[in-house]
Amino acid sequence: MKIGPVEQYLKSRIEEEGAIHITLIDPEDSPPARASELAQMAEEAGSSAIMVGGSTAVETSAIDDVVKAIKESSKLPVILFPGNVSGISKYADAIWFMSLLNSTDPYFLIGAQALGAPLVKKYGIEPIPMGYIVVGGESAVGFIGYARPIPENKPELAAIYALAGEYLGMRFVYLEAGSRAPNPIPPTMVYAVRKLCSTSIIVGGGIRSPDSAEELVRAGANVVVTGTLVEESEDAKSAIEAIVSRISRGRR
Ligand code: 1GP
Numbered sequence: 001m002k003i004g005p006v007e008q009y010l011k012s013r014i015e016e017e018g019a020i021h022i023t024l025i026d027p028e029d030s031p032p033a034r035a036s037e038l039a040q041m042a043e044e045a046g047s048s049a050i051m052v053g054g055s056t057a058v059e060t061s062a063i064d065d066v067v068k069a070i071k072e073s074s075k076l077p078v079i080l081f082p083g084n085v086s087g088i089s090k091y092a093d094a095i096w097f098m099s100l101l102n103s104t105d106p107y108f109l110i111g112a113q114a115l116g117a118p119l120v121k122k123y124g125i126e127p128i129p130m131g132y133i134v135v136g137g138e139s140a141v142g143f144i145g146y147a148r149p150i151p152e153n154k155p156e157l158a159a160i161y162a163l164a165g166e167y168l169g170m171r172f173v174y175l176e177a178g179s180r181a182p183n184p185i186p187p188t189m190v191y192a193v194r195k196l197c198s199t200s201i202i203v204g205g206g207i208r209s210p211d212s213a214e215e216l217v218r219a220g221a222n223v224v225v226t227g228t229l230v231e232e233s234e235d236a237k238s239a240i241e242a243i244v245s246r247i248s249r250g251r252r
Contacts, residue, residue, distance in 0.1 A: 004126035006049075006077045006094035007171070010223075013048050014200060018251025019217040021244045023047040024081060024204070024227035025070065026054035026179070027062050032069035038230050039074040045240035050074065051225065052092065053081030054179070055141040060086050067091040079128070083144065085116045090123035097127035098174070101161045102134060105146035130172040130202070131165025133158055135185055139178020139205065152183075155192035162193045162201075170199060172223075177205030180228050184212045187219035194220025210246035217250030 003011070013020050023042035025035045039050050050070055052063060067078050067089045080087055080095040088095065097120065100108040120127050134147040135158060142149045150158045162173040173193065175185045184206045193201055203216050204225035213224045224247055226240070233239040 001127070001129065001169070003171075004094065004128070006079065006126050007128045009077060010049065010128075011200070014222045017248065019222050019224065019247050020048040021046065021213075021240065021247055022049045022051050022079075022202075022223055022225045023230055023240065024051040024053070024225050025066065026227060026231070027052065027058045027066040028054050028056060029231050030066065032065045035066045036069035036073040038236060039070040039076065041237040042230065042240055043074040043076050045237045046244035047076065047240055049077045049079055051079050051081040051096070052089070053083060053087050055083040055144050058086070060089060063087060063089045064091055080125070082112075082116070083141070085112050085119070088116055088119050088123070088125070090125070092125055094126035094128055095120055096130045096132075096172070096174070098130040098132045099165075099170075100134065100145045100147060101131045101165055102150060103145050103147050108145045108147075128172065129170045130174055131162060131168070131170040131199075132174045132176060133161050133165075134176050134178070135189065135205075136177055136181060136183075139176070139181060141176060141178055150189075152186055152189070155186065155189035158189045159192040159196040162197045162199065166197050166199045172200045172202055173197065174202040174204065174225075177203075179205060181206030184216065187215045190216055190219035190221050207243075210242045213243045214246040214250035217247050
């Protein structure tokens with residue numbers, strides 16, 4: 001499958017900067033006006049893109065409104081991060097076309113994707129193939145997605161799932177600790193994936209401190225995603241700025 005403009009943009013920013021930051025906005029937590037504010041702040045603070053989605057259901061019209069509001073306040077590409085088929089908005093630029101690689105339910109491996117694919121085509125949204133791997137036992141996404149989560153102390157298991165994703169043609173792998181996870185993905189796990197695979201590595205879930213962002217980038221992460229951090233910070237702009245500047249330190 002051909003690489004589209006949003007993926008090309010992500011790849012070149014990763015190439016130039018070593019690692020980038022993406023802000024995740026969950027329409028369940030942020031109504032359109034707030035989402036628009038957050039996206040503007042994220043852009044000013046140095047985020048490279050905005051992801052929109054979450055693992056619990058929100059009707060598509062609510063996602064449409066959030067995406068439209070973001071597009072009005074920011075020039076950053078909007079990439080959907082769907083928890084289900086209802087997460088597809090025609091107003092977005094791209095979609096993580098993702099499979100939950102360690103799900104035990106074929107629906108989350110290929111069923112939802114088959115239902116969503118014709119809509120992605122009809123709306124002309126750019127699909128970016130991504131393997132999604134849930135780590136650690138207690139996340140909402142792991143529960144909803146019938147995952148058999150990778151134990152945090154088994155980095156080699158994350159690495160072989162990621163390698164399988166790469167061989168299936170996925171150009172990104174996302175190591176997910178779960179939104180509001182008490183601890184981010186262990187850097188040793190990122191390192192194990194980095195050693196075995198050449199895909200771009202996305203990490204997310206529970207990243208609150210600039211220290212953890214830097215550590216994850218040093219271990220080999222190319223994209224650091226934060227959601228809760230901006231939703232809960234009083235000064236979201238400074239919070240992102242701090243993370244972005246430490247990501248650039250980590251890549252040196
Ligand atoms: C969740 O990885 C994302 O899918 C972001 O998690 O909300 O903990 O930043 P946080």
